[in-house]
Amino acid sequence: MSADDPATEENIEVVRTLWEPHPAQKAIMEHPARFRVVAAGRRFGKSVMAAHLALEYALEHPNAVVWWVAPTYDQANSYGFDKIKPLASPDVLAEEPKRTKPRRFAFDNGSVISFRSAEREDSLRGPGIDFLVVDEAGSVPERAFTEELRPALSDTLGEAVIIGTPRGRNWFYRWFQRGKSPDHDDTVAFQAPTEANPHVPNSEIEDAKSDMSERRHRQEYGAEFIDDTGGVFEAVRDRVEEYDLPVDPDPSTAYAVGADLARFEDYTAIVVLDGDGRLVAFDRLQEVTWTRIQTRIEEFAERYAPAAVSIDATRDNKLVSDLEQSGVSVTPVNFTSKKEPMIENLVARLESDEITLSTDAPTLINELEVFEYETTSRGTVTYSAPSGFHDDAVDALALASHVLPRVRRVASKRGDDDENGRSGTSGNNSNGLKLR
């Protein structure tokens, strides 16, 4: 089959000349295998490459059925439809792009590209598919691919481009392995880091290291399939120094308090870090009343005059308001919904030596050492203690680490004022600051 209509020819020409694939994209785009499995880092240029492949296929093969499938319908629209729309000339379209669900381009040559989600409520059963794009394949459920999409390629001997950033060792990983295996001639696997895209500055890839773990960074930017489960804080021991707790308050720094409140039979854990990220106090209380917990946090607040107090307020907001009433300024955090990024952040801080722990907090160190991540088959990561262990101290440390940047700023301002012989706008330097 060929595209002999002049408008179609012209659109193919324009699309090819207006956009130049970078070398890693070119190798993938030119490969003849029926199934191309591409594990690539964030912003490698996966979606834009797949957009070109889908459009070119539709233009070059009259009456082709092309499907673009993403984990959610929004993703199919913003990474698929929105990227193809400016590339398809109105001269080759048989009708206005259809914007109702499922979105669709219908071409003069009879080809159709439609956009679907792999969400359970959206059936992917349909006609035979000639060309399939599965975008962000790591987050597409196995059922969608194995039971619905793969069979739709059988009668047509359709092609598929299965593309995404790795999300654990799920079906995407198995198809990736299939592509690497010499037993499957019809499948090829590519693996490419974000840096293979010359249009993404390396500084952006480096900067991302500051808020995610090294392991996560290898997955997101290095496109590595990391283990589904494992330890989170591998190198914690490196971050431990020998000194006693609690460390006396020092007015030339500032403090962050993190408190994870007891749920059910758990412990309440309280962590205090100074402006250098050094653990200065740690406490753990079990089966005590809310009043007792409140009093304990107030005691810490009085002692260290913290610049920020970060509290897990997922379940109980009364304690937060009670603390506020007694003059403690609290940053309530909905930890349950924020746990994943906050733990990632804590790992990044430990890995970049921004936090120092004390041998005098063995409970905290032990909790950190056993703490685990687990990747579900849908690619979602959860963090927790293995059964029989607690993670309140880890959570309290993550909460304190969360407000550390703010505390660091306050501390460095105090340090500056200290050096300049001033103690801030109040003019009050009678609080023990050393003057030079």
Ligand SMILES: Nc1ncnc2c1ncn2[C@@H]1O[C@H](COP(=O)(O)OP(=O)(O)O)[C@@H](O)[C@H]1O
């Ligand atoms: N060949 C290319 N030429 C110019 N820019 C590109 C190219 N490939 C990708 N990009 C740019 O890189 C960025 C990431 O592309 P995108 O396809 O969204 O990545 P991914 O789907 O891998 O996250 C976008 O800004 C895109 O325009």
Ligand SMILES: [Mg+2]
């Ligand atoms: Mg994309």
